[in-house]
Amino acid sequence: MPLSSAPISAPIARQGDGADPYAWLQARDEAEVLDYLKAENAWQEQQLADQAGLRETLFQEIKARILETDLSLPSPWGPYLYYTRTTAGDEYPRHYRCPRPVDGSHEADEAREQLLLDPNELADGGFLSLGAFSISPDHQRLAYSLDTSGEEVYRLFVKDLDSGQIHSLPFEDCDGSMTWANDSQTLFFAELDDTHRPYKLYRHRLGEEAAHEVFCEPDGRFFLSCLRSSSERQLILQLGSKTTGEVWVLDAEQPQQPFTCLAPRVEGHEYDVDHGLLEGVWTWFIRSNQDGINFALYHAPQTDHSVPTRADWQPLVAHSDTVMLDGVTFNARAITLSLREGGLPVIEVRPQGLPAYRVQLPDAAYSLYVQDSLEFDSDRIRLRYQSLNRPAQVRQLLLDSGEQRVLKQTPVLGEFDADAYVSQRLWATAADGTQVPISLVMRRDRQGLPAPLYLYGYGAYGASLDPWFSHARLSLLDRGVAFAIAHVRGGGELGEAWYRAGKQEHKHNTFDDFIACAEHLIAQGVTRAEQLVISGGSAGGLLIGAVLNQRPELFKAAIAEVPFVDVLNTMLDPDLPLTVTEYDEWGNPQEPEVHARIKGYAPYENVRAQAYPATLVIAGYNDSRVQYWEAAKWVAKLRTHKTDDNLLLLKTELDAGHGGMSGRYQGLRDVALEYGFVFKVLGLAL
Structure with a gap:
């Protein structure tokens, strides 16, 4: 499918045979697929070419608010203070330590500091994600892991902090985790299966070539992770699906021994474990939903010879409705x-x-x-x-x-006054009468008149979108654009019941809530439909795709980042990363009832002939969580069905994964592009 690098019209993807005409876009690395993605990138660049100056202005403006050279707060541990430093011009912070001051202060001594790791040198201008950064209990070694593609597959390294010598561990398909035992010689790490699920735990002793498998989780719904307890005396092996948990524990002083199960899994019972002191006695602490969905805290004393059974758990913090x-x-x-x-x-x-x-x-x-x-x-x-x-x-x-x-x-450099902006909590009424919270911020001097509004949403996995500050967002606010977060069902803002009311057979509530929030903001005179931009990423991209199909006239523009929009086809393919583990969130479409339910809201399936708002879609070619083709197929189908002349743009980061480009300046340029798109679509004069 040869396409020019600078098309004069939007790329139109060919339609293949079969029920899914754009399935051919799933052929990763095929020349035809890459040509199409590059043509879409060229179309996006061409359509936004007139904004090159604005994007540079925004980038410099945002960057100017950020203290580019800064020191994190040092954290004390043992004989050292550990901290990071960012330096102007560098994409990544460097990691340091210095001897702990004898006066008990937490002031870093730059004259005596030691550079532990410089990700800028390791990245060498390319993609880099630092996974583990784990100091051994004796403070002699650093275990760290690197992803250099965005695929979230990591290589493991151990650095001797006295000599500076770095050892690359000969293990592949790792999830990036690295956990030390108390001997400072034994490391535990996890291996990924073919669906990108951490499913095996290995034990490796430094100086040896091999690693020994110590645990394998065969159930495709369960993820495996290993961590040190708060007391530093225990190692905790956590196994969890979306609805069920199981924990195994091991004395951190005896890493060669097997892990012991604390409480065998029971479907629907979620729990996690830590170890600490209660009234001077070493104690196991268990956070569990056995008495109610909002969880309670239990305790059980540690014994010398065995771990407590579930019958030994005693309530410490009772469940609350x-x-x-x-x-x-x-x-x-x-x-x-x-x-x-x-x-x-x-x-x-x-x-x-x-x-x-x-x-x-x-x-x-x-x-x-x-x-x-x-x-x-x-x-x-x-x-x-x-x-x-x-x-x-x-x-x-x-x-x-x-x-x-x-x-x-x-710090916020330049002129900034927090009181110049007003933050509010509003409540919208959903279709079923549920009150849905909205967090809203705007310039105080812009109150009272309808304003352009950027509305963000997510609504999945019980994740809570608590209000956060953004240096970049000031470039919207100071130009009169308000910003809001719709805290829709499927998130965790109002507890476990709020999450459950937006998943599986209740997923429609997530979309209804978002629409209700938009309508409330319009009804209250905060904004108008012709001024309303919506945005979401990953599962939030599913939200954006669904509401665009349902109520396209309610929005002026949309931004969907790494959007999970091909839900039905993805959930029908158990060989894809994460699919099986996601059954508890979305359901298994091999079941006819679930198939019909997902098909009823899946954004890709429900694209139809109607006018859609201007839309910018971002994908990561190496994304292992939401495959690049979900965005590509969705855009291809939108192009052939939409009845309007509004912008439809697809940008595929060919060297990035789920989180986009890895460097901080690269991230700012991505934000500048999105904000430029917003200003262009809203017709704001800057």
Whole structure:
């Protein structure tokens, strides 16, 4: 299919025989497929060529707000402080350590620092993703893993930190994880199967050529992972599907021994495990949904000879119908609960021997999580806090007293005043009467009149889209464009029930909620349909594709990044990465009822002859999660069916995966392209 590099008209993909006329685009690396993708890239470049100057302006403007040379907060561990430094012009931060100051401060001593790893040198201008970055317990070695294609397949390395010598471990098809035992000689890592699922755990002792398989998970729905407990005394092997969990444990001092199962899997029982202290006694802690969907916390004392059975679990934090127990952080002196209540994250601290308390914060809508629990015996932890109009802060929390101190706030260079922007929480009413939260931010001086609006959504896997600050977003806000997040069902913002109400047979709620949010913003005079741009990526791209088919007249433009739009065909192919593991999220279309349900909303299947908004679609050629052809097939079908003259653009990153290009400047240029598309479609004069 020879196509010129600069077509004067949009590329039209040929239609093959059979039920899926664009299935030929799935023939990876075939010349015809690559020619088509390159022609689409050329068409996109040609259509946006008049914006080259604007994109450069936006790139420089965004970059100018970012402190390009900066130091992360050093984290203490053993005799060292560990930290990263970004340098102007570099795509990636460098990793360092320095000796821990004797005065107990956390100030880095640049005169005595040691460079541990420089990803800029390793990338050499190409794609690079750093997987594991794991220091051995004796602080003598660094285990790290690299993906150089975007396919999320990693090579494993160990660096001797005294000599600087690097050893490449001779293992392939690795998921990138690397976990040390306490002897600082034994590493555990996971291998991927043909569907890109981590399914085997191996043990490797440094100096040996071989690795020994210690666990294999045959069930294609279950992912395998290995981590160190908070106490640093146990290794935890976590097995999990979307609905069921199982945990095996091993004394970190005895890595040659086999793992022991804590509680055999029971369908529908999700649990995870950690190890720490409770009233001075070494204890197993289990977060489980056995008493309710919002999870509760249990404990069981550690014994010398065996792990506790499920019958030994004793309640510590009871299940709540209104509060979700999202996670737990353990230190020697306190247990920190990460909760969700009323659509927002809440941190509750339970110091040993002292009353529990909740962390108080200044904003009505925000993002908050435990960023760093520091060392197990530390008397403090670090929280990361931000809102739509407030840059991210790292806050130190003294566990006993609850005293907070802002250690670092992400700087915004140039003129910036958080109070110049107003952040709001709105509620839309869905078709079935459900109240759906919306987070909204705009310039304070633009309130009261309909404004261009960028509406973002996701709504899958129970993921919570808590409000976050963005340096780049200021380029929208300062030009009068408002930004909103639709917290639709299928996400986790309002707990497990909110997630379950947007998956499987309830997936239509995700789309209905998003449409309701758009309609509410229009009805409230925040925006108008001719000013409304919508965006989502991956499973959020499925959301965008579905609502475009259902209500195209409601939107002016759409951006879909690595969109999961060929849902039916993907879920019918168990040989593709992740398909089998996704049955619990979407259903198995081999079952007639499920097949009909997915076919009823799948964006690719439901493209029809109608006018569609202007649409920009982004794909990653090496994407192992959402294959490039989903976007390509969807765009090809849209081209032949849509009845309008609105822009339809496909950009395939030929050297990237699911997360796009890997460097920070490359990422800013991608944002500049998307924002330029928004300004072009909305006809904003800049």
